[in-house]
């Protein structure tokens with residue numbers, strides 16, 4: 001089925017400002033709550049949120065095989081379970097309904113009032129019920145930087161890294177949508193040069209610039225997802241900030257991996273941009289040497305050209321752009337991550353979230369964490385208010401943005417933003 005929703009020439013009767021992340025070629029999916037406390041699945045064009053349940057009740061999805069209440073839900077999990085053919089049909093239909101030349105909804109004021117909301121009148125929710133959360137470690141530059149700082153500069157990449165898309169199982173209970181503030185975690189750390197740990201608020205709270213993909217279900221326990229089908233199991237992508245307490249991490253994570261240093265908060269952007277929408281931005285990923293095992297081999301291009309930015313805004317100050325990176329720098333692709341994740345028969349469910357790992361490029365300005373940008377605190381970053389940062393201070397707001405752009409279309413993810421508040425846990 002052709003992705004007619006991607007037609008770059010199409011314009012909408014809803015106003016879309018230049019440089020907006022949500023032209024009619026995007027049509028992401030999310031969950032929002034209205035001022036009347038109605039929670040619904042929706043999409044976005046320009047600065048308008050569109051109630052997809054209302055569209056369905058008014059007959060706009062007639063002819064597409066959907067259950068009656070698939071959009072009258074507080075999560076996208078059931079819709080995601082419908083599978084790629086249905087996602088595509090719905091996205092194509094939405095493009096048609098909002099096409100400049102389609103009068104049906106455009107000229108029906110009563111229907112418009114039921115379906116369309118100004119973006120400032122709604123509140124975004126977490127888009128999916130995330131059963132399981134995995135975080136990969138797929139940027140060669142990031143793994144090399146951290147290995148250089150924390151381990152051996154001469155053997156910065158661990159011996160498994162070029163063979164396995166390394167990952168760890170995270171925790172979904174503290175995944176939050178953009179706009180929710182977080183608190184500085186407390187925990188055990190080992191001060192430099194000491195042999196006995198101390199206890200208190202983390203002094204090294206960091207961001208990690210990541211994207212994540214959301215899966216659909218289909219493989220049973222004991223079955224794998226072959227790499228050539230992996231993209232059919234990916235509903236779409238979001239931006240992800242894997243908040244990390246570096247001092248807690250270095251003390252706790254040997255030998256079993258990240259634990260409390262990374263499960264206090266993980267922020268995601270609320271609109272899921274489908275792989276279909278990203279299709280025009282498909283591009284090559286770095287060449288892999290050594291050649292991976294056959295279950296990780298694929299032909300064609302499996303990365304996407306997604307520009308990524310991170311801003312830090314101190315309280316009462318302008319924001320500072322601290323990092324510019326790109327999703328295409330990642331060594332391991334999403335299909336390789338998913339093929340690897342399931343090769344042992346591990347089942348994935350609708351709504352599982354798979355973090356890319358920190359996305360660093362080769363330029364220092366593209367490093368995806370403060371740990372790398374300041375080289376473990378050695379090179380502080382100047383802020384617009386003349387303060388400096390080695391890690392994130394109390395009341396700093398960290399914002400990540402992501403967008404794709406070619407000669408025809410610009411579309412994006414919006415942002416994931418969150419403020420770090422002071423620790424409040426009693427200790």
Ligand SMILES: O=C(O)/C=C/C(=O)CC(=O)CC(=O)O
Pocket residue numbers: 135136137138139142143146147150208210242244258356357358
């Ligand atoms: O290499 C290390 O010792 C630590 C790496 C991380 O903290 C990164 C992690 O969570 C995985 C990633 O985001 O790439």
Ligand SMILES: [Ca+2]
Pocket residue numbers: 135136208210242355357358
């Ligand atoms: Ca991470």
Ligand SMILES: [Mg+2]
Pocket residue numbers: 170241242243244262263264265266
């Ligand atoms: Mg996290």
